[in-house]
Amino acid sequence: MNLIFKNAVIIDKESTFHNKQADIIVADGIIKQIGQKLTAGDGFEVVELNGLHISQGWFDSSVSLGEPGYEDRETIANGLNVAAMSGFTDIALQPNANPIADSQSHISFLKAKGGGHAANLHPIGALTKGSEGKDIAEMYDMANAGAVAFGDYNKSQQDAGLMKIALQYVQDFDGLVIAYCQDEKIKGKGVVHEGAVSTRLGLKGIPALAEELMVARNLSVLEYTGGKMHIPTISTAGSVKLIKEAKAKGLNVTCSVAVHHLILTHEVLTGFDSRYKIAPPLRPESDRQALIAAVKDGTIDIITSDHNPIDIENKKLEFDLAKDGTIGLESAFGALMTVLPVDVIVEKLTAGKAIFRVETNKIAEGATVSFTLFSTEGESTFTKENILSKSKNSAFLGQPVKGKVYGIYNNGKLVLNNK
Structure with missing residues (x-):
């Protein structure tokens, strides 16, 4: 052409x-x-x-689809088409399908299914077998098959010893470990941010400490082992501070923030709408402002849509029973334009390529x-007509x-x- x-x-x-x-x-x-x-x-x-x-083609560092196993949520073919029409030439696909992508054969399957499209698919391999947090997955074999990083989607590695071994192991082939941060004991049965809104609504809260404590632990492990760590979708001012300090020490750590944490706060939860049930949870305005400042000063390296389609049977439920997640590819750019300059948006939507070792092509x-x-x-309002995904669980409807x-x-x- x-x-x-x-x-x-x-x-x-x-x-x-x-x-x-x-x-x-x-x-x-x-x-x-x-x-x-x-x-x-x-x-x-x-x-x-x-x-x-x-601009250079945009890269999304955290996209969930459904295939294999959850094709009713999204297929790879349609998901890549959605990505393309949303401006993304490249997506990193999370391993959270069924079965979990934790072996060379799974990565090879995803690479084959993702071939031939306008947008490129880059699989993330699971860090542990079955994403169960017990045994290290076949990371070297998956890297050879095309996996760009290793992590268990929205599952924090509670075993510090296993995190240590993973960071040491991937250094032999320059691998990247994704370390989602949330202390499960402190989170408990929490479903929203712990604060005035959770108290007013009578919903169990997740304190910022649950994230920040695990960020601090993982950074300490990284300082001991060396290697490369990416901390995804941080959501608190405390996490920003910890990562900024770690970078100042020279640790090889990068991080991302999800679009919804830059736009929305826990104040939207007043209607108990499960579209806003997200992991990590939406935080107060003070955290949102700290995240925006961290994007601008370079502490936060990547902005991701954290696109996660959920079928209606698992989303349109009582708030505490609904699954976490929102789709976000279609709304990402338009929402970001309401809070950030275009140069910054493009920078943060392309910077992830270097971190995940995806080819870059300058103009x-x-x-x-x-x-x-x-x-x-x-200027407009995001509506259902703007949704291209099979699933419709967008937190940005009406924004x-x-x-x-x-x-x-x-x-x-x-x-x-x-x-």
């Missing part, structure tokens, strides 16, 4: 055209020319969209094309959004979102 993208504002700090408007000629998946008022010969399709911006002549297409113009994602050009395929 040969294309010419007209009048696009390029957002790429690695490009000499950063924050400049230009035309981009693409032939055979390669950027042939970037410049002003370019023309292309016969056989070139013109892509000209209102307020078009182009320069001669480079392989991997584009996200979007506009920063316009204001800004801008529009047009889609991606990746793997020689142009995918545009008509919604």
Whole structure:
């Protein structure tokens, strides 16, 4: 496919055209020319969209789908299509299907199922067999099959000794350990943040201490062992402080925050709507502001949608019985535009590639094309009509959004979102 993208504002700090408007000629998946008022010969399709911006392809470090085992929640094919129309050229797929992706054969299956699409699928292998927290999984074999990291989705490793062994083991092949942080004993039967809102609603609370204590422990183990650790979806000011201090010490630690923790607080829980039942739970405004500040100052490396489709039978229940999770691919960019500058958003939606060792393609002549297409113009409200996923459990329904994602050009395929 040969294309010419007209009048696009390029957002790429690695490009000499950063924050400049230009035309981009693409032939055979390669950027042939970037410049002003370019023309292309016969056989070139013109892509000209209102307020078009182009950046390097976005990467989501935490996406759950369903296949295999939970295809009623989401299939790999449709999930990758949703990712593409939401602006993501690459997603890291969590291992929490059925069966759990804890072996070389499972990773090979996911790689095969994810092939041939515009968006790329990068499997995360389970850290422990069956994600049960008892025995280390076949990490080396999974790495050879294409796993980009190892973690048990939304399950904290309670055994510090096992975490120590995992961090030591992966160093032989430069592996990345994902360490979700929550002390299960302190969490207990909690379902929301412990505070004034949980007391008022009569719901059992999860104190910030449950997360922060485990962050501190895991960082201590990392300091002892060395290696690489990624702490996903932090949600408290205390976690930010601990990670900032660890980075200052020189520890090889990175972290992410979910879009919903940058936008929503526990005040939305007053209606007992299970769409807002999320792990870790939504926190107070003070934590939200601390997370936004940490995104801006670089303490937080990645923003993730933490996209997690849940079927209606497991979501539309009494609050304490419903499963945790919200979909988030479709709403990620528009929601972020309400709280962050576009340069910061693009930076945090692309930085994860280097951390997870996913190929990056800067916007320069001669480079392989991997584009996200979007506009920063316009304001609207996120509705069910904007949902592309099979599951509809979005915490962002009714939330204001800004801008529009047009889609991606990746793997020689142009995918545009008509919604």
